[in-house]
Amino acid sequence: MNPQLLEKVGLTKSQSRIYLLLIENGELTPPEIAKISGESRANAYMILRRLEQLELIEKMSNSKKVSYQALNPVALEKLIENKRLETSRVEDQVKQAMPQMLSYYYSFTEKPGIRLLQGIEGLKEIYNDTLRTKKDIYFMRTPAEVQVMGEDFFTRYKQRRTELGITTYAITVGPYSLRRTLQDDALKMVRTWIKASDYTAPVEINIYGDKVAYLVYGEEIMGVVIQSKFIAESMRQIFTIIRSSYSKKPQSSR
Numbered sequence: 001m002n003p004q005l006l007e008k009v010g011l012t013k014s015q016s017r018i019y020l021l022l023i024e025n026g027e028l029t030p031p032e033i034a035k036i037s038g039e040s041r042a043n044a045y046m047i048l049r050r051l052e053q054l055e056l057i058e059k060m061s062n063s064k065k066v067s068y069q070a071l072n073p074v075a076l077e078k079l080i081e082n083k084r085l086e087t088s089r090v091e092d093q094v095k096q097a098m099p100q101m102l103s104y105y106y107s108f109t110e111k112p113g114i115r116l117l118q119g120i121e122g123l124k125e126i127y128n129d130t131l132r133t134k135k136d137i138y139f140m141r142t143p144a145e146v147q148v149m150g151e152d153f154f155t156r157y158k159q160r161r162t163e164l165g166i167t168t169y170a171i172t173v174g175p176y177s178l179r180r181t182l183q184d185d186a187l188k189m190v191r192t193w194i195k196a197s198d199y200t201a202p203v204e205i206n207i208y209g210d211k212v213a214y215l216v217y218g219e220e221i222m223g224v225v226i227q228s229k230f231i232a233e234s235m236r237q238i239f240t241i242i243r244s245s246y247s248k249k250p251q252s253s254r
Contacts, residue, residue, distance in 0.1 A: 001073075009076055010083050011054075014039060018047050019056055022070035027060055029067045054079055099129050102227055103210070112228035119221055120148065126206070126213045126223045127157055134164055135209040138239045140171045144202040144217035162187050171242060173199055192243045207235045 001023070006016035018037050022028060025036070034044035048068055051057045055075040060067045102113055117125055130137055146154065161168065168189045173196045184191050206213040210229040216222050226232075 006076075009079055012047075014043065015047055015051055018044070019051055019070060022057055022068060023073075027067045027069040029065050033068070099132060112226050112231055115225040115227075117223045117225070123149065123215050123221065123223050124153075126215060126225060129211070129225070130206055130208045130213070131157075131160055131164060131166070133209040133211070134166060137161070137166060137168045138170075138207040138236055139168065140199065140205040140239070140242075141173065142199070142202050142204045142217060143173055145204050145215070148217050148221060158187050158189075169239070169243070171199075171239070171246075192246050194246055205235075207232055207239060 001020055003013070003016045003020060006019065007013060011019065014037070018033060018039070021033065021037055028036070030044050030048060031041060033039070033048065034041045037044065039047065048057065048059075052059060052068070055071060055078070056073070057068050057070050060069060102115070105113070117123065166188065168187070170189055170191045172191050172193055174193045202217040204215040204217070206215065210232045211225055211227045212232050212235045213223060213225045216224075
């Protein structure tokens with residue numbers, strides 16, 4: 001058996017050597033294992049305990065002397081599965097912590113950070129990021145969003161956003177709706193209405209904290225998040241200029 005393969009599975013070089021030694025020689029006592037492997041007795045005992053925990057060897061107590069023998073290598077499959085699960089768990093933790101890690105990194109540099117997220121799950125991650133940031137949100141809405149994400153998603157999202165005390169400033173394609181305006185008050189939303197012909201791109205823009213997110217609802221669904229306090233502030237100022245140029249209701253087409 002290739003010792004390097006065992007090391008790839010997760011065993012150390014010494015663990016691999018002693019496991020193979022027990023397969024090749026059968027039942028051995030710790031002193032015999034130490035002598036043949038070249039390990040000190042202390043190290044040999046420590047390695048044997050670990051191999052026993054991994055269910056690759058078993059302790060024999062049929063005589064006055066303690067001895068060990070190798071078990072079926074099928075236990076290596078369990079070791080691989082445990083390693084895969086641990087890697088998956090760490091990967092999930094890194095993904096969850098990534099927005100915070102990026103914010104920390106870019107707080108010490110002026111170089112903007114850019115993230116590309118694809119598919120509906122990628123857009124959901126951006127919406128969740130706007131909630132994690134817990135800062136006021138400025139966004140320009142596209143009607144295409146509901147067709148992709150669904151009303152239920154946005155109902156839950158807006159409810160959670162309100163619970164977090166986030167105020168939202170929205171530029172929304174008309175027509176003006178009194179019912180929506182009354183709902184907006186309960187959702188901590190300040191809405192500016194514009195004519196449908198003034199914004200037709202299938203792209204939603206979100207500005208929150210030090211980030212600007214572009215959510216593309218075109219043939220390819222994706223999102224781009226730019227993290228830069230200067231770019232975010234620039235976009236907020238542009239957003240304010242646009243809002244001030246419109247009344248709360250879209251202007252007549254006449």
